[in-house]
Amino acid sequence: MASLSKENHVLFLLIVGLLGWFLPGAGHLLLKEKKRALIIFATITLTFCVGLYVGSVGVIDPVGAKPWYVAQIMNSPLVAVLGHLTAGGGFPVYGRPNEIGQIYTGVAGLLNLLCIINAVYLAHLHRIELAGD
Amino acid sequence: MSAIADFVMATFTAPENIRTNPQSMLWLLPLVAAIAAAYKATKLPTITAGVFLKEVAILFGSIIAFVVITALVLYALAWLIAL
Numbered sequence: 511m512a513s514l515s516k517e518n519h520v521l522f523l524l525i526v527g528l529l530g531w532f533l534p535g536a537g538h539l540l541l542k543e544k545k546r547a548l549i550i551f552a553t554i555t556l557t558f559c560v561g562l563y564v565g566s567v568g569v570i571d572p573v574g575a576k577p578w579y580v581a582q583i584m585n586s587p588l589v590a591v592l593g594h595l596t597a598g599g600g601f602p603v604y605g606r607p608n609e610i611g612q613i614y615t616g617v618a619g620l621l622n623l624l625c626i627i628n629a630v631y632l633a634h635l636h637r638i639e640l641a642g643d
Numbered sequence: 644m645s646a647i648a649d650f651v652m653a654t655f656t657a658p659e660n661i662r663t664n665p666q667s668m669l670w671l672l673p674l675v676a677a678i679a680a681a682y683k684a685t686k687l688p689t690i691t692a693g694v695f696l697k698e699v700a701i702l703f704g705s706i707i708a709f710v711v712i713t714a715l716v717l718y719a720l721a722w723l724i725a726l
Binding site for chain 1: 657673685690
């Protein structure tokens with residue numbers, strides 16, 4: 511019984527993490543942290559969109575800028591769809607717009623990674639509190 | 644509706660014209676605001692508008708102050724080396 515409960519707990523943490531990755535803030539929303547979820551969603555989505563606006567979708571480059579792509583894909587798995595679209599080099603971007611676009615989209619992804627870790631940690635704490643009651 | 648959708652999509656398929664000049668460093672400001680907001684959203688025990696805005700403003704100011712101080716130190720070093 512205890513083993514099953516532990517498995518459920520791990521599964522719940524996994525679901526929280528995956529939800530937070532699929533949609534920024536969704537992990538916190540699952541934990542009924544509505545304000546946090548809204549702030550995280552608005553901040554990360556806006557930062558990512560500003561990056562795409564400045565540098566175009568060409569800043570998502572899984573071939574020529576792999577380290578940036580790793581950070582960008584932390585925003586959402588949907589970034590992989592954009593990466594597939596731009597992999598052929600159809601959206602060339604150079605110079606300062608490329609730098610700013612990559613920095614914005616990359617930092618948005620890393621912020622989302624921070625939020626995913628925070629959501630999983632909060633889910634773990636909630637569980638411990640429930641077990642303590 | 645289709646024309647609006649096409650226009651929105653087009654803005655994301657061509658890069659903006661940003662020149663490499665000191666003014667382009669101002670793009671740092673919205674990014675720092677985003678970092679401060681996301682970080683404080685994860686760190687505050689309870690979120691109320693007043694406390695959240697105050698904490699974000701303090702963190703935003705701290706980061707900008709650190710960036711300015713670092714820039715001044717690097718500028719002074721470059722000036723000394725060039726003497």
